[in-house]
Amino acid sequence: MYPTRKFRKRNKFASKIILVFRFQNRLQTSLFEYSICRNDFAFKLRIFIMSLVTVPYQFIREHVLLTWHDALWGYERQLIGWLDIVNLAEDQLCAGSDNPLEIELSGLGKSETQLIGETLRKLANIEPSEKGIDSGKIWLFLQLAWLFKNRTDVIDALGEVETIYADFDYPLEIEGFVRYMPVTDDYDPSQHSREENERRLFSKWQQYLNEGNCEIGKRSTQRK
Incomplete structure (x- = not known):
């Protein structure tokens, strides 16, 4: 049974409670998966990465050219x-940059993380501000794009969307595929099966990514 519109009303406090229960369930599920898959290191690693929603740099560079502000x-x-x-700085050098700060950054290592942060801030401060897509929207898109690509490797992909929704302060543009949010069109979830409702959410998720690809790709092309 699907929650009523009143129950699903946008409410940050209520959604945080939902996320607390989701975190507890995720932990229990992860321990269970570990117990039955302890010999499958690759599988365990994949689940761990997706729980953190960490986006690999190779995936990032395929979708957007990050500014130093981003x-x-x-x-x-x-x-x-x-x-x-550091890899981003190396990419800038390969593209022809001779910026001393980028040269310095490209040569730093793990033991110099404080200096990496300081140099990154200097680069962001001297970089001309660009009008257009906010950095937060860039990262929201990247997180959701990576999660969607790996959705079959995640125990509850739509649940992860709820976590991202809260982490990014409840952005309006993704409400359409957050499970506990009320529908805003004539669609009636109570008249459909759970599978049909979830397919609809995944479809809206895909639509968001398609639109984001066009918008972010346009910005990346303009920066080349």
């Missing part, structure tokens, strides 16, 4: 690691 936004929120920041 990189700093993600780095400060632990959405991108120090090694990927």
Whole structure:
């Protein structure tokens, strides 16, 4: 049975309670998966990565050219690691940059993470501000695109969407495929099976990604 519109009313406090229960269930499920798949290291690693929704740099570079502002936004929120920041600097050098800060950043290692953060902030501060897509929207798209690509490897992909929805402060543009949010059109979930309702959510998720690909791809093309 699907919750009533009143129950599903947008409410940050209520959604946080839902996420607490989801985290507890995720932990229990992860332990169960570990107990039956302990000999499958690759499977365990994949589940662990997706629980953190960590996006590999190779995937990022295939979808968007990060600005230093974008990189700093993600780095400060632990959405991108120090090694990927160094890789981004190396990409800039390969593209022909001779910026001394990017040269310095490309040569830093794990033991110099404080210096990596400082250099990244300097690069973001001297980089011209670009009008257009907010860095938060870039990272929201990347998180959801990576999750969608790997949705079959995740125990509850739509549940992960709920986590991302809360982590990014409840963005309006993805409400259409958040399970506990009320529908905004004539669709009546009570007249459909659970499978049909979930297929509809995945379809809306795919639509969001298609639109994001066009918008973000356009910005990336303009920066080349």
